[in-house]
Amino acid sequence: MSKKLDSVCIIDDDFIYQFLAKEEIAYTNMVESVIFFNNGDKAVQFLTSTLDNNDQTVLPDIIFLDINMPVMDGWEFLEAYAILKPQLGKNITIYVVSSSTDVRDFDRAKAISEVSDYIIKPVSGNQLKNIFNNLLA
Amino acid sequence: MKSFFEYFKELFQTSDFMPRWICGHWTEAHGWLYILSNIVIGLSYFAIPVMLFVFIKKKKNIPFKGVFFLFSLFIIFCGVTHILDATIFWIPFYRLNALVLFITAVISAVTVFTLYKKLPLALNLKSPEQLQEIIDSQTASLVLVNQLLTDSEEQFKALVNNNPDVITLMDANLRYKFVNDSLSKISEKSLSSYIGKTPFEVLPDHPHTEAFTNNLKYVIESGTKVHYEVDTTVDKMGQVYFSVDMIPLTNKWNHVNDVITITKDITPIRQNEKKLYDTITKLEKFSMRLEYKRNTLQDFTYIVSHNLRSPTGNLLSLIDHYKRTDSAEKKELLLSKIFDVSHQLGNTVHDLGEVLNITNNSNLNTETLSFKTIVDNQVQNLAAQIMESGAVISCDFSACETITYPKVYLESILLNLLSNAIKYASEKRKPVIHFESSISAKGLISLTCTDNGLGIDLIKYGKKIFSLHKTFHNNPDARGVGLFITRNQINSMGGSITVESEPDKGATFIIHFNEIELL
Numbered sequence: 001m002s003k004k005l006d007s008v009c010i011i012d013d014d015f016i017y018q019f020l021a022k023e024e025i026a027y028t029n030m031v032e033s034v035i036f037f038n039n040g041d042k043a044v045q046f047l048t049s050t051l052d053n054n055d056q057t058v059l060p061d062i063i064f065l066d067i068n069m070p071v072m073d074g075w076e077f078l079e080a081y082a083i084l085k086p087q088l089g090k091n092i093t094i095y096v097v098s099s100s101t102d103v104r105d106f107d108r109a110k111a112i113s114e115v116s117d118y119i120i121k122p123v124s125g126n127q128l129k130n131i132f133n134n135l136l137a
Numbered sequence: 138m139k140s141f142f143e144y145f146k147e148l149f150q151t152s153d154f155m156p157r158w159i160c161g162h163w164t165e166a167h168g169w170l171y172i173l174s175n176i177v178i179g180l181s182y183f184a185i186p187v188m189l190f191v192f193i194k195k196k197k198n199i200p201f202k203g204v205f206f207l208f209s210l211f212i213i214f215c216g217v218t219h220i221l222d223a224t225i226f227w228i229p230f231y232r233l234n235a236l237v238l239f240i241t242a243v244i245s246a247v248t249v250f251t252l253y254k255k256l257p258l259a260l261n262l263k264s265p266e267q268l269q270e271i272i273d274s275q276t277a278s279l280v281l282v283n284q285l286l287t288d289s290e291e292q293f294k295a296l297v298n299n300n301p302d303v304i305t306l307m308d309a310n311l312r313y314k315f316v317n318d319s320l321s322k323i324s325e326k327s328l329s330s331y332i333g334k335t336p337f338e339v340l341p342d343h344p345h346t347e348a349f350t351n352n353l354k355y356v357i358e359s360g361t362k363v364h365y366e367v368d369t370t371v372d373k374m375g376q377v378y379f380s381v382d383m384i385p386l387t388n389k390w391n392h393v394n395d396v397i398t399i400t401k402d403i404t405p406i407r408q409n410e411k412k413l414y415d416t417i418t419k420l421e422k423f424s425m426r427l428e429y430k431r432n433t434l435q436d437f438t439y440i441v442s443h444n445l446r447s448p449t450g451n452l453l454s455l456i457d458h459y460k461r462t463d464s465a466e467k468k469e470l471l472l473s474k475i476f477d478v479s480h481q482l483g484n485t486v487h488d489l490g491e492v493l494n495i496t497n498n499s500n501l502n503t504e505t506l507s508f509k510t511i512v513d514n515q516v517q518n519l520a521a522q523i524m525e526s527g528a529v530i531s532c533d534f535s536a537c538e539t540i541t542y543p544k545v546y547l548e549s550i551l552l553n554l555l556s557n558a559i560k561y562a563s564e565k566r567k568p569v570i571h572f573e574s575s576i577s578a579k580g581l582i583s584l585t586c587t588d589n590g591l592g593i594d595l596i597k598y599g600k601k602i603f604s605l606h607k608t609f610h611n612n613p614d615a616r617g618v619g620l621f622i623t624r625n626q627i628n629s630m631g632g633s634i635t636v637e638s639e640p641d642k643g644a645t646f647i648i649h650f651n652e653i654e655l656l
Contacts, residue, residue, distance in 0.1 A: 014447060014451070015477075016448075016451040016455070016474055016477060016478050016481075017447070017451060019474060020451060020455065020458070023458060033178045066149070068228075072597075076300060076597070099446035099447035099450055100446070101446070102438060121446070121450045122450040122451070122453065122454045
């Protein structure tokens with residue numbers, strides 16, 4: 001029995017993408033649970049609540065972050081996350097996942113130290129397998 | 138010494154001498170020859186000074202006048218000695234005669250001395266021939282100088298007359314002393330009619346006469362140069378721009394005798410300046426429109442990246458899953474998702490089409506529209522929502538009632554603002570919406586739409602509010618299209634839209650319709 005990741009977090013306002021991502025993650029059979037947020041603001045609220053409740057076991061191992069979202073977009077989430085990060089008891093790996101092939105978006109993501117990589121949608125199950133394996137190794 | 142005083146005391150005493158007739162042996166002939174000769178010499182000697190006096194009197198500027206005086210005195214005394222010499226034949230004034238002789242001797246000596254002193258000077262005096270020679274040579278050089286002067290004056294006149302600028306010489310009484318030929322290029326009056334007259338006498342009704350005269354007076358009073366430019370009309374050229382220089386000519390007491398005026402036609406320079414200015418303005422407008430186009434293009438890149446690629450990718454993935462699954466139940470679920478995505482894609486393509494239309498419709502027909510009519514129409518269109526929300530709508534278009542604009546745009550803009558104000562109303566209060574128009578002194582037409590709704594956190598969302606598919610409230614109806622379209626419509630007509638807002642206090646949208654036009 002191979003090891004599994006406890007939790008993966010997807011921040012994306014696209015419900016179809018959420019549905020597809022769930023399917024692909026299930027296909028890898030490497031993740032115990034998946035949590036979804038429709039925008040950055042809701043994800044920040046969740047992270048803050050773990051600090052307030054002093055319960056950091058629910059923190060995800062990976063965040064897949066969309067850029068273009070209402071209320072609080074991916075960039076704004078990353079700014080808020082940079083402030084929260086020192087207080088979090090877990091090192092969370094963040095991937096920016098976007099349909100944008102715009103070089104400006106790509107360069108901007110690369111310049112942020114919290115971002116591990118930039119993945120262009122759609123994301124296949126095999127791509128996810130590689131990411132999860134790297135993290136578990 | 139005693140005898141000296143005695144001598145003067147007895148100066149006219151003759152008793153101790155004998156008259157000459159009886160002293161010695163005189164024959165009648167010998168005696169009278171002596172007497173008459175002395176008298177003639179004496180009289181002649183008296184006549185000479187008279188003649189000299191007449192000569193000096195008639196001939197002015199005679200040199201050595203002192204010498205002439207001494208000489209006359211000397212001659213007179215010589216004459217007196219001769220007369221006394223003759224008198225002695227009867228009355229023996231030997232003492233007096235000695236005194237007169239002495240005086241004559243003194244005068245003679247002084248005269249000789251003076252002549253001796255003046256001799257070198259006298260020797261230098263030119264003879265009439267010499268003088269004539271000098272006069273001739275000087276006349277010749279004068280003729281030459283005169284010729285040079287005439288040549289130089291001709292050159293000067295040619296220079297002044299062929300100068301394209303109008304040059305005049307004015308005297309201290311504001312009268313024309315000289316005008317150059319260039320004046321005939323702008324004036325229909327003969328040039329000679331100017332001379333000796335003031336500008337008001339020559340051109341009483343000309344618009345520039347007063348300014349010209351006033352500046353001239355100032356130059357004469359102050360003695361300083363003046364430069365000014367004037368926009369005026371002249372007989373032969375019509376509308377012109379002149380630059381005028383006035384230069385005072387002063388005498389050695391610093392009084393202004395004359396003033397030189399130089400009037401230069403700077404119309405071509407001014408016209409070129411204006412052309413340049415117009416071109417720059419055009420370029421600025423062009424550059425602003427270009428900036429709008431560039432922004433629109435960036436919007437499109439963004440839209441293609443985020444709003445088209447994403448649903449297309451989803452669609453492909455869903456179809457892929459559909460093919461791989463065998464479960465009928467799952468196929469059903471996937472089909473409904475495929476339908477959702479197709480619908481979303483359709484909407485996005487439709488929105489893009491609308492924006493494309495705006496960008497392509499820059500030559501849309503404009504017409505004079507009444508703000509009130511257009512707002513009333515939108516209120517009717519949204520009657521159901523307004524009723525439901527209980528919104529109170531007010532307008533003040535008194536400052537600017539109409540605008541020339543494409544009708545479809547103004548309708549769309551006002552519909553969007555109104556529907557947004559209702560859609561994002563606060564649950565805590567009834568919506569109050571106010572429209573107001575204004576026009577600036579320069580002609581900038583503006584419209585504000587103020588509501589008391591949810592407002593927007595501009596610190597967070599300020600930059601994105603007019604972008605496509607940006608929504609700021611978790612409102613399921615919000616698609617993030619309205620304000621994007623509104624901004625594009627306003628931009629394409631050369632205007633701008635901005636917003637002022639505070640969360641939960643409401644928002645004011647401000648539209649400046651015709652910014653580019655007023656550049």
